[in-house]
Amino acid sequence: MRGKALKKNQVDWSVFFKAVVTIALPIALQNFLSTTASMVDTIMIGSQGELSVAAVGICSQISSLFFSCYFGFAGGSLLFFSQYWGAGNHKGINKTFGISMTCMLAVALIFAVTATTSPGFLLGIYTDKQNIIQVGIPYIRIVGFAYPLQVFAVLISFLMRSTERVKAPLISSILALITNFILNWILIYGRFGMPKMGAAGAAVGTLVSGIVNLIVLLTFLLRDKNTLVLKLREMFAWGDGFLKIYLNKCFPIICNELFYGIGQMLINVVIGRQNESAIAAMAAFRVLEGFVFAFFGGLADASSVVVGKEVGAGHHMKGYQYVKGFALLCPAITFCICAIGLTFNAPLLRLFGLGAEAMFYGKYMIMIYLAAGTIRTCNYIMNSCYRAGGESIFGTVLEIVCLFTISVPATWIAGMVLHLPFLAVFAFLYTDELIRLVFEVYYTRTGKWVKPVTEEGKAAVQQFREELAESRGLKKAVEN
Template sequence: MREKRISWNVFAQAVYTIALPIAFQNLLSTTASMVDTIMIGSMGELSVAAVGICSQISSLFFSCYFGFAGGALLFFSQYWGAKSEKGINKTFGLSMSFMLLVGLLFGAVAVTKPEFLLGIYTDKKNIIEVAIPYIRIVGFAYPLQVLAVIISFLMRATERVKIPLVSSAVALVVNFVLNWILIYGRFGMPQMGAAGAAVGTLVSGIVNLIILTVFLLKDKETVTLHVQEMFHWGEGFAGTYLSKCFPILCNELFYGIGQMLINIVIGRQSESAIAAMAAFRVLEGFVYAFFGGLADASSVVVGKEIGAGRHMKGYQYVKGFTILCPAITFGICLVGVIFNRPLLSLFGLGAEAMEYGKYMLLIYLAAGTVRTCNYIMNTCYRAGGEAIFGTVLEIICLYTISVPATWVAGMVLHLPFLAVFAFLYTDELIRLVFELCYTASGKWVKPVTQEGRVTLEEFHEQMAQRRKKKQTA
């Protein structure tokens, strides 16, 4: 029995046609959300810190809905490989319902109880006062965000990657222009500061959603959405969907809570440290946006092969992405370390905050590369149908290593800020060892389509032969 491998030329073609457009679209989407922090830099460290705290709330919101988005991408890509339009419709309707519920709940709290949310993350009254108008306005954008994400994921999974890229580019331009007008009070408009940045975020979110919706409804050739099929979840589909989404949801939710606990520690540091962390999160977000986009692309590529029953090709793709993505991350982080001063100067930081930022980037050069490797493998497990292993491993390591170490360093021992920051990524190396072994085993291949299940036994036989060859070599 011969293995069905892919050549590096085939892999490079998949990266070029699918992965890179998705990565750049993700980069543009993330950039749009970070433009606020960058452009508010001229208003001083206090405004930067306030927007940074609000970004942490948005990160928790992201963690609460992304489990459903990740599950949707799993089903979209495998159903796309199996050419099941009905399955794609059901996945879209169910995922959208859950995600919209989360968006409405978070939006309502952000609009009506902003002091409550902000008080969780910091005890600095002056920061909270600046942040309240910003988070109130952004709260209206939360439901729009989840709708844009589910439409974008559907397009990615069905290999229509150019439309989300275009919509993100237009939204970025709209956000930048409105920020420039409203933050600084151009063309006779009032100088709104942080609140002006929030208005730019809201309007750009509306524009992004309109563009995506128009193209989604216009394209009748790739996948046609039918309302009746979207909300017809019989035949055990909802149970199957939730069984796959639940581990991903737990992963994202518990990860978000863990990061919230870490952010509580950071929010009790000095104002310079909080501002430096806000600037670092923006730069980290650029790195995450690119490798996160590549991770989403890997889900599409791997999930399509697994769903179609071509498991060995999916396995080979995972190996390729596990090498490519950390290498790209290291290169991006190295550029950040080399050009740390001009990058950090964009945020209007003081001398102390600038010094913090320089060493934070240096620490992230190693930690970010390892983190990318773990992230890409866990994403590929989900695309293959296995959502439990990566979830359990990440949550155990986060809550037994990273969160306790950071909390003790910052809240008990009151160590210097950079020492506290160094503990944020202490769990990544341990996860790396376990995930490399699990990836090599191929046990994460668990298709949800009939086409994928038919060839699963053949794949297991191929993997058994590979292990025998290694043992006898």
């Protein structure tokens, strides 16, 4: 029996790299395409001048806050999806989808109503420059209608990724990107007799491309009857204490994302009080940062699927070893991408129509991110794996405490009190990452983040603890 257990937990690194190729790369490409859509908006609007770039950048910060408010439910759903998929529990996947969809749509409706009815109020939170606000109002008002579509599409994408169907989200992203590009070209510049709408035209492109994305995803989801079938009755069967279990696991993730979003909002308030060139440079940087996130975000999602599947099936040692593999691979890839971006910073930044001062800012922002982004990636991937393993508290507490005791105060004092140069203010955004890294590396090695929600996973926890302790010569400590 012992030999069989060891065999099932034996790590096959070929499986790890196969997951990287078959799951992570398509997800990364999908994220890349989503980021490209944002870049297309910013580049095309760049022809209208720095003011338009800055306005769209501020609107993107509002969308980022919206993302933080609903992503806690999406992240929680990924935990349950992956573990239930590993255990073959389709009913559990259905219930998770129903709860997550209800909560995420509620958040989307709140933001959609606010963005469409009070766009000036939202923009005024982030910047005090009325010329930027006036350009941004029509953009955010139109984009607000896309918010409910976005959460539904994200949830379906997460479901399909967790059940190892990564082609459909990739195809939907390609079609959405093409739609966005064509409509931007027509509406921003007023082609084919259409009115020249500027930033508002880009917003229409975003809205319509979101509709296309959702339609394609739904088509793939409903046509595939072999992998998993969503059943309305099971989606809302939240009895047997499942709702409590779901909320217990999701609540820390929701708090993590919500407070992280609030922290980033406070930081963005500081950025929004800088000069217009700095705001425009920040808008361009956020798009370039999105490309980095596209790759390591894809790896993070893949790690969640792979680790969650192993933990859910009771193969904890495999999941433990895979976490260490991802924690080394992701920062290495991030460093390489940032190094390439730094090498070609001038042609990249020129795409956004930036002036000389904004170009100067952009170059050194990429240089700072070369170090900070690499560390940040390592922290992000480990926290994603904790969640996939069932532990959602440690990473949440660590991230929020560090954010609000280090990064936010440091950035606020630098920008609002001391009025330091913009690049100095920017550098303070990442002051908490190194401290988090020390704690997360230690916690990853302990294996205490393995806390399965499936019966198969729970039954194998004690054996995993013993194997881990034995591998370190700490068996007596565990027994005590």
